[in-house]
Amino acid sequence: MSGKKKIRIMDHELVPKHEVVPKEEAIKILKELGVTPQQLPLLRASDPVAREIGAKPGDVVRIIRNSPTAGKIVIYRFVIAG
Amino acid sequence: MMKEEKFIGAIKFGILSPDLIRKMSATAIVTSEVYDENGLPVEGGVMDPRLGVIEPGQRCATCGNTLARCPGHFGHLELARPVIHIGFVKHIYDLLRATCRKCGHLKIPKDEIDKYLNLYERLKDKWPQLARSLSEFVKRKAIKNMECPHCHAKQYKIRLEKPTTFIEEGPLGRLWPNKIFNWLDQIPSDHLRLLGYDPNFSHPKWMIIRVLPVPPICVRPSILLETGIRSEDDLTHKLVDIVRTNEKLRESIASGAPEVIVEDLWELLQYHITTYIDNEVPGVPPARRRSGMPLRTLAQRLKGKEGRFRGNLSGKRVDFSARTVISPDPYISINEVGVPIEIAKTVTVPVRVTPWNIDEIRKYVLNGPNKYPGANYVIDPTGRRIDLRFIRDLKAVAESLKPGYVVERHLIDGDIVLFNRQPSLHRMSIMGHIVRVLPGRTFRLHLAVCPPYNADFDGDEMNLHVPQNIEARAEAKTLLLVQEHILSPRYGGPIIGGIQDYISGAYLLSSKVTLLTQDQVSDLLASINYDGEIPEPAVLSPKRVWTGKQIISLLLPENFNFSKEAKISSGVLKCTDEECFWDSYLVVKKGKLLLGVLDKAAIGAQQPESMLHFLVREYGNAFGKEFMDRAFKLFLRFIEMRGFTMALTDIMIPEQAYEEIKEVVEEAKKEIEELIKMYREGKLESMPGRTLEETLEIKILDVLSKARDKAGERAVKYLDPFNNVFIMAKTGARGSALNITQMTAMLGQQSVRGQRISRGYRGRTLPHFKRGDIGPEARGFVASSFVKGLSPIEMFFHAAGGREGLVDTAVRTSQSGYMQRRLINSLIDLVVEYDGTVRSAYGELVQFRYGEDGVDPKNTSFGKAVNVERIIEKHVGWKK
Numbered sequence A: 001m002s003g004k005k006k007i008r009i010m011d012h013e014l015v016p017k018h019e020v021v022p023k024e025e026a027i028k029i030l031k032e033l034g035v036t037p038q039q040l041p042l043l044r045a046s047d048p049v050a051r052e053i054g055a056k057p058g059d060v061v062r063i064i065r066n067s068p069t070a071g072k073i074v075i076y077r078f079v080i081a082g
Numbered sequence B: 001m002m003k004e005e006k007f008i009g010a011i012k013f014g015i016l017s018p019d020l021i022r023k024m025s026a027t028a029i030v031t032s033e034v035y036d037e038n039g040l041p042v043e044g045g046v047m048d049p050r051l052g053v054i055e056p057g058q059r060c061a062t063c064g065n066t067l068a069r070c071p072g073h074f075g076h077l078e079l080a081r082p083v084i085h086i087g088f089v090k091h092i093y094d095l096l097r098a099t100c101r102k103c104g105h106l107k108i109p110k111d112e113i114d115k116y117l118n119l120y121e122r123l124k125d126k127w128p129q130l131a132r133s134l135s136e137f138v139k140r141k142a143i144k145n146m147e148c149p150h151c152h153a154k155q156y157k158i159r160l161e162k163p164t165t166f167i168e169e170g171p172l173g174r175l176w177p178n179k180i181f182n183w184l185d186q187i188p189s190d191h192l193r194l195l196g197y198d199p200n201f202s203h204p205k206w207m208i209i210r211v212l213p214v215p216p217i218c219v220r221p222s223i224l225l226e227t228g229i230r231s232e233d234d235l236t237h238k239l240v241d242i243v244r245t246n247e248k249l250r251e252s253i254a255s256g257a258p259e260v261i262v263e264d265l266w267e268l269l270q271y272h273i274t275t276y277i278d279n280e281v282p283g284v285p286p287a288r289r290r291s292g293m294p295l296r297t298l299a300q301r302l303k304g305k306e307g308r309f310r311g312n313l314s315g316k317r318v319d320f321s322a323r324t325v326i327s328p329d330p331y332i333s334i335n336e337v338g339v340p341i342e343i344a345k346t347v348t349v350p351v352r353v354t355p356w357n358i359d360e361i362r363k364y365v366l367n368g369p370n371k372y373p374g375a376n377y378v379i380d381p382t383g384r385r386i387d388l389r390f391i392r393d394l395k396a397v398a399e400s401l402k403p404g405y406v407v408e409r410h411l412i413d414g415d416i417v418l419f420n421r422q423p424s425l426h427r428m429s430i431m432g433h434i435v436r437v438l439p440g441r442t443f444r445l446h447l448a449v450c451p452p453y454n455a456d457f458d459g460d461e462m463n464l465h466v467p468q469n470i471e472a473r474a475e476a477k478t479l480l481l482v483q484e485h486i487l488s489p490r491y492g493g494p495i496i497g498g499i500q501d502y503i504s505g506a507y508l509l510s511s512k513v514t515l516l517t518q519d520q521v522s523d524l525l526a527s528i529n530y531d532g533e534i535p536e537p538a539v540l541s542p543k544r545v546w547t548g549k550q551i552i553s554l555l556l557p558e559n560f561n562f563s564k565e566a567k568i569s570s571g572v573l574k575c576t577d578e579e580c581f582w583d584s585y586l587v588v589k590k591g592k593l594l595l596g597v598l599d600k601a602a603i604g605a606q607q608p609e610s611m612l613h614f615l616v617r618e619y620g621n622a623f624g625k626e627f628m629d630r631a632f633k634l635f636l637r638f639i640e641m642r643g644f645t646m647a648l649t650d651i652m653i654p655e656q657a658y659e660e661i662k663e664v665v666e667e668a669k670k671e672i673e674e675l676i677k678m679y680r681e682g683k684l685e686s687m688p689g690r691t692l693e694e695t696l697e698i699k700i701l702d703v704l705s706k707a708r709d710k711a712g713e714r715a716v717k718y719l720d721p722f723n724n725v726f727i728m729a730k731t732g733a734r735g736s737a738l739n740i741t742q743m744t745a746m747l748g749q750q751s752v753r754g755q756r757i758s759r760g761y762r763g764r765t766l767p768h769f770k771r772g773d774i775g776p777e778a779r780g781f782v783a784s785s786f787v788k789g790l791s792p793i794e795m796f797f798h799a800a801g802g803r804e805g806l807v808d809t810a811v812r813t814s815q816s817g818y819m820q821r822r823l824i825n826s827l828i829d830l831v832v833e834y835d836g837t838v839r840s841a842y843g844e845l846v847q848f849r850y851g852e853d854g855v856d857p858k859n860t861s862f863g864k865a866v867n868v869e870r871i872i873e874k875h876v877g878w879k880k
């Protein structure tokens, strides 16, 4: 066992669930919302979670997180370079 | 003909070049003469008619339009010698130092320039901020170089003698503007680009003025004084000075005058043009009018609070508005506002004449502008305005009215207006009110709408705006009307509701002991114009009397069920039993107020989940308004009948009570002495995370606050728990238990920043105490009550504590005001779209669902979208 122990940030309870949305589904979602990808909230490819789930610029990421008003809420972010 | 539509794609700012100035000029200014002997403007003078129309009816010599349509036209003045533009002095100074005096190249080696230019071009569009710092860096580097890397000429130090004199400490000496022009003209375009200039749109050589644009007359209009003398605008005065000096300068150059004289005139021209642009340049004596007033020249027109930007563009003033002091009127509806006749005669509503209203409008026109209700203007279908103030024969005007005319009539009862009190922090700061024209000189306001405006009547003023078209009126009526704002979006609950005497009155009327005779019932119900049935009296013998609860029930909907603990349910009156003996549990079944009293928790403003809240929520805003109008009038009528006042005797306690309070204080003092002794002997144990000193302070504060409470209890024991002061405190109408304690028993510990008062002198608060005394009295404990009076020392401590409160409010308002500004500026364009998403003006998604749950807090009960308990109670409550 080496001294380095990798911490998986996704396991932390304050990190909500992130997942890359498949292309076809992403197109459908964008159409439903009536937005261009750039009009979604953005997520940098260098974001630790984005790296963890392997999101590449151009991907749409689904985030499911807890909400004080709605219990659970699904939101989408568009991954950009940087 | 179709109008061509044009869109502004972008705006590019630059410096006007002499060519452009000549091109946009309607005429050259060639003479300092302004008017000839007939008083007509001289051609080629600064009031040349080609600069635009000034008198109505005339046609423009340049564009052929009349006054209304002529935009005004620039002229130009060719300067005999160039001068420096005061706004660009710093740029000129930097450029002179950064470039070579001989070849004009940037004093950086060629390869470096290429490298930086390459980097600059790449940064320019994506990171303009970085590009700017690169330019700055390059400039600083070039300034340091005292030898030109291109032509190897030696460079000299250049001095700027404020405001506009440049001197080279070398062979060139004084750098006159023409020399500077040649210098700047030499700089290669690429080098300028690297320094951040766009040579095509803002070449630095244009910072030297050779041709001066002369603004159109309409931006510097002359005014005709009552004496018939024409008074010119400050700018015109300044322009005349410039033209005259320029003339003289040209003449002396032409006549071959000695260079000294020419230079003197040149400097004078520089001075006039400098003050023409900015009359507040440091080091330049401001140009003044004969009266000694400094002239308001170009920069002064733009700058400051009353300048073009803050005064005219961001701060708009409007017509059809009024402002005056507000005063209360419990007899009008919450939807109404009382408007003084004087204001009603000044602000008007435009009404289009139709066959159906022509008779009514004729009456207004007949009354004219001075008799209420009248009209101030008649506008005929051609758009001509007839000012009724100057019409002798109103009858003829009234006769001439036909459908299609518009009449600006006085404000009358039933008109809708917008009413506003600053600071406008939330949307309820501007609400729609229905006009009630009343005598007097103040706006009248129902007391229940004080909370949303945060208004009181200690001299507050409010603004009133009259919407001028049907769309605005419809919007005001459906969206802005007061009743639509009873429930606040800030929290689920009514922000409009009972305050002060309404609550006392409601409590007294609903109290068990209130029994009303037939006369009293009639009086009460007459006050609200009640025209329904009167129920059977609760007591038939020996006298027919009604309970207050019976009367209140007349105003409740028949199927209304409600139960809740009352506000008075606390202390000995605390009870959650539906059949509480003390009446401290409110029960309404099938629209009958059966048990409990009405108090702040039932009808108060800003009380979520109250009886008032559910009445409005379940029966609608219109019902809520109706209920408040009637019930509140009823409560006031009752409190008037019964009489309600506060007397000194309500808070006076017998001598014996003072003895008891003294005992309490002595006890506390002894306890504190003990604590201090323990602390001094080192026996005091510190609390976790606290130092010993902090522990001592906390313990002392604790003992003292307990002492105050105990003293309060002892004192209150001697008071009638149903006197008016207690009624106000317990029902929540006004004041608190602490206020009563402070009036009767003692003020207790005064504090600054949550600590006992400890500063002032070295080691003590006042010279009356020994150094190091940390006993209660020496640190701001006030054992006296307001009734008994404070000793001078106590009074000082009380003032010290009171000051903190004042400073706090002053600081908080300014801080929260600034925070509000920033919040509003960032949220202003966000919109909840029809699909429930929140988006910015560019269509960017901000929230995927408004508030994440898509719920309007206005329609919730205390934030909950669905209140199951309330639904059950609403339907089956009466069975319970």
Ligand SMILES: [Mg+2]
Binding pocket: B455, B456, B457, B458, B459, B460
């Ligand atoms: Mg006030």
Ligand SMILES: [Zn+2]
Binding pocket: B051, B052, B053, B060, B061, B062, B063, B064, B065, B070, B071, B072, B073
């Ligand atoms: Zn014109």
Ligand SMILES: [Zn+2]
Binding pocket: B100, B101, B102, B103, B104, B105, B148, B149, B150, B151, B152, B153
């Ligand atoms: Zn050179």
Ligand SMILES: [Zn+2]
Binding pocket: B574, B575, B576, B577, B579, B580, B581, B582, B583, B584
């Ligand atoms: Zn009880």
